[in-house]
Amino acid sequence: MCALLYARCAGRRLVQNSQWLQRLCVKNQIKGYRVLAIETSCDDACVTLMDRYSPDEAPKVVDERKVTLDSASAGGVVPTDAANHNRKNISKLVNQMIIDNKWGSAETKPDLVCATRGPGMVGSLAGGYQLACGLSIAWQVPLVGVNHMLGHLMVVRMESNGKEPQYPFLSLLVSGGHTMCVLSHSLTHHEILVDTVDIAAGDALDKCGRELGISGNMIGREVEKLLDQHREEWGKPVEIMVKEPMLNQWDRKDSLQYSFASFNSQVKNTLKKFYSSEIPQDETIKARLLFRFQQTIFQHMISKIKLAIKIHKLDVKNFICSGGVSSNLYLRKMLKDQLGPAGIENFYFPEPRLCTDNATMIGWAGIELYEQGYTTDIGTTVIRKWPITKLLELEGWERKPNNL
Template structure:
């Protein structure tokens, strides 16, 4: 059952698209509308402005700005620091985006991440977006963060590809999900993690072998690629787990589990990390990354085998989220799943990590296809299952 108000909106995607196409074609000339998008679910303050010129073309990204909280020395993200970071950065970033595009009085829609995420971080962007919607007297759309990751590959093709239904592998520091999307508002989780996300596991394992930085998993990928001969050398053989397997070693549980890798990495270190050479550390980094990707792909194959009725017809795979930008993961997916999928979709790297462009595009799809907007009395949602996009209060019709 939809939240109060949302049930009156147009939820038939096919008929509504036809209506909108006819509406846009009737307009002479076709009206341009601009979207200001804000993303603050974690430690990135992101702002973008998209120009939606007509329904037959992908929107143009006029500007995309990002300020990331420096948290490398903290050993992780401190929520209070992230909240303060957004409070300090969101105003100047919006001001800069408007100045760069000469859009000060030309925004028609505000889209913002409403959840899931850290409440303090979410509120920084959501409160600012509500203020803009009031000041400019324009609609607001509160977007599900993971829906943004899931839909952003469709932006390039103006929602024509991948067509529903399709499957997404959403891999980031906060989420690891396999999602079947039958429609814009109809999603089924086929597999998720019982503990931590793959991005979180990669970060923590990388930190154990002495890799530092703000985006540690990405830094580890670069470290591996600096010398592949060293990476493949096996200089320090590691014993790493195959989580959720039975006694015969088969992966027969339809879930991910990435927490055991951190414990295993610690157990493999027999001396202080400063005593290992770069060659040895690069060998360890390669084995860690490969083993986590083994687990990810093995579980995805298990989902495919256990749900054949889905994958007879669904032949397009989206891989999105920060870990989705990893070139080695992309290579392995296309090689090892070539018999299951005909097309693979990856957002460009800047749109894999958290960004405002994906929030703007998801808002456009919700606004145009389902006729939805968000009321001004809503708050951030810390936990928001992607299976319940419309089951939260605060939706209303245009």
């Protein structure tokens, strides 16, 4: 009897010690978490589910989906159409992804919601951000309102789990809505070295393409497709009136600014002078014209980056090119060929699917912010203009030492 009682007591102590050890392990282990990310800054309704299963490895992209407004017939994005598109589709996308991936139960629900808060078109932003606020309340999980530009900047760091590129690094953010050269000192400290005074480079490329008869929902991609089919025409002589802006003294030659608005009029002047205002029907001639305009637009961006490096005496080894236009392979080649001799050693480009607007970049930027202790109050609203240089000046941030 005594032996049996002793065995029972020893067994109870063994179980108790095992339970204590398990609690100790759990206490000292960083918990993995699930992330739902939403991006609706323009004409794309985007959702991504991410599993941050380990702090030492890149998160797993469980599912990502996008529905883009067809604006080809409208000749560009109409803000009211984009807003209606996002409000109509974003809730459906989120609901279907949650169902398909079985993330709806109390055990599998997302632990963090990230959504684009700005900059962008207010009507489009509101559809996704308000949904994110509602889900944060319903699930009782934190919310991170992400700056759209920060998403583009940070997405290349996801593959290395935030280790590369190291700070400081230089970036060219280029798309249909923005073109700027940025010097990043840390996750929350960014300096714009060159910004556009009028339209973005992607917008200029689209306008040139339309003037030369290119149609479709994504003009830039259609232009690149045509040029790829006629690579032998690249650089061949063609009658054209095109010059890089801001090369003359009266153009403020040493100004750290971009200007792309003139390219549209340069296309029209070329067609008027050499082609009687008619669009050339010969595909090879059209390819030569498109190549020259594209090349000059790209050169304008690179010339100003080189000027910024010179004026600021930058000693930066890492360079990122991100945004919709960054998927252009010829732009990537020009950047490497010309910035390599200027001191840049390492070039980083997102995967093609992550160049255009997407929710994965918002999820990763949200993860980086969250793990540095940043969350957003659910009483906040979207904002049309939110300079990346004033990332933390926007009201609504809440800060803890860390959220791990």
